[in-house]
Amino acid sequence: MKKIIGMMAAFVLCTFASSAEPRNDVSYRAKSGDNALLFKLRGLSDLGVDNFDGGIGYQYYFGGGNHVALRLGLGANYSLESQDKPEIGTKDYRNTVLGFSFYPGIRYNFGTSSNILAYMGTELIFAINNEKEEGRDFTDIIREEKANTYGAGFFLGAEWFVVRNVSLSAEYSLRFLYETALEEITISGIKTKNEMPDKFSFGTGTSSLYFTIGFYFD
Secondary structure (H helix, E strand, C coil), X not given: CHHHHHHHHHHHHHHHHHHHCCCCCCCCCCCCCCEEEEEEEECXXXXXXXXXXXXXXXXXXXXXXXXXXXXXXXEEXXXXXXXXXXXXXXXXXXXXXXXXXXXXXXXXXXXXXXXXXXXXXXXEEEEEEEEEEECHHHCCEEEEEEEEEEEEEEEEEEEEEEECCEEEEEEEEEEEEEEEEEEEEEECCEEEEEECCCEEEEECCCXXXXXXXXXXXX
């Protein structure tokens, strides 16, 4: 929480300092054809970039009087954990996790100054996750869980261009999520399917406010 407050304070101070400077030129990138790669920022003591909506973020201005942009978040993850069976075991242990996420959205700039943009937008959320565990307790047991997540979100933020091709944004996000899952358990070749409880969630997620760095190019 202290880190979030510190980052908010730093962002606000930089924004006011930049606004106080007299400028005659427009130094933000928001015209049709502008592209950007987006990354979330983490921490202040350990400042660095992180995944944007589970992966890499991309933004493209395509029209609307230089106010409308397409925004995408694409993510993928894979992990594998394995262990050879002991002498008394029957199966090696293996746990595989594979997931994908896709966040298409539309952004609209409703306020501008020389180097600051105020924006809002909506997004759709699609994610799939598959976990397969084989050889639990080194026995002939296979457990597989398949989960699908669907949702929609609304975001509101402010973007400050440090230089013309690099920007910092503070963004608030509100999301609705719905998840369905199916569990399959196979014991010695006999498969059993179990419908998992559906999940619905509504809220700001892990953090109601996060910071993004954007790198712009033509």
